[in-house]
Amino acid sequence: MQPGARLADVRLRTVTGVLLAAVAFAAVWIGGLVFAALIAVAAALVLGEWRGLTRLKLWAYRAALAFLAAGLALAIVDVRLEGLLMAAALIGAGSLLLLPFAGPPAFGLAYAGLPAVALIWLRALPWGLEIIVWVLAVVIATDVFAYIAGRSIGGRKLAPAISPAKTWAGLFGGVAAALVVGWLTAHYFALPGWLGLSGGLMAVLAQIGDLFESWLKRRAGAKDSGNLLPGHGGVMDRVDGFMPVALATAAAVVVGMGL
Numbered sequence: 001m002q003p004g005a006r007l008a009d010v011r012l013r014t015v016t017g018v019l020l021a022a023v024a025f026a027a028v029w030i031g032g033l034v035f036a037a038l039i040a041v042a043a044a045l046v047l048g049e050w051r052g053l054t055r056l057k058l059w060a061y062r063a064a065l066a067f068l069a070a071g072l073a074l075a076i077v078d079v080r081l082e083g084l085l086m087a088a089a090l091i092g093a094g095s096l097l098l099l100p101f102a103g104p105p106a107f108g109l110a111y112a113g114l115p116a117v118a119l120i121w122l123r124a125l126p127w128g129l130e131i132i133v134w135v136l137a138v139v140i141a142t143d144v145f146a147y148i149a150g151r152s153i154g155g156r157k158l159a160p161a162i163s164p165a166k167t168w169a170g171l172f173g174g175v176a177a178a179l180v181v182g183w184l185t186a187h188y189f190a191l192p193g194w195l196g197l198s199g200g201l202m203a204v205l206a207q208i209g210d211l212f213e214s215w216l217k218r219r220a221g222a223k224d225s226g227n228l229l230p231g232h233g234g235v236m237d238r239v240d241g242f243m244p245v246a247l248a249t250a251a252a253v254v255v256g257m258g259l
């Protein structure tokens with residue numbers, strides 16, 4: 001790539017990244033239907049990109065989209081724990097119903113829908129803003145410091161057949177950063193100590209989410225999950241690490257708070 005083209009690509013990535021961050025943080029801050037709508041749109045886009053990577057049949061994609069819409073609507077209307085469980089059950093049942101006819105790609109419904117339901121429920125909690133900020137802080141710290149540690153230390157590859165750039169040094173760097181940032185963020189917002197100390201586990205899950213998406217793209221022979229976000233690829237490319245962390249955080253809150 002020529003220097004001029006490289007600079008233009010960096011500028012494009014920067015502009016897109018700033019706009020994405022502004023929209024995301026505004027929705028997180030406002031909460032309510034604004035946040036839920038953003039999550040619903042993102043989930044639908046993820047399902048569409050999943051279809052492109054896994055060759056999910058069109059009829060199955062449309063059925064999955066209907067189940068996704070119903071599950072998210074239920075999660076938005078009923079923000080109690082019961083609503084979360086019913087929405088998750090509906091999405092899970094939809095995946096299982098489609099499985100005999102569409103094969104493993106049917107699990108794209110659960111992949112896109114369950115984290116979305118978890119995020120909508122978490123944000124609706126009395127301390128939901130603080131928890132969502134905690135999730136963002138942990139995943140961003142993981143990504144940033146995994147990259148820094150991996151580039152500066154290098155060393156043994158983590159999963160060369162899936163993602164040749166990832167190293168064990170990057171994994172441990174991301175875990176260490178998530179532990180520190182997770183604890184500090186939880187302490188600042190007066191969140192439970194056990195949540196703050198779970199940052200390391202969340203970092204591992206975030207990187208597993210990243211590796212899983214890399215595996216999907218490698219199987220499909222694709223560089224990115226899509227081309228919706230100039231300079232960044234697709235929506236999945238930006239949220240792959242958040243998805244397992246959202247699920248794990250919701251589960252931790254349910255168990256830890258005795259809800």
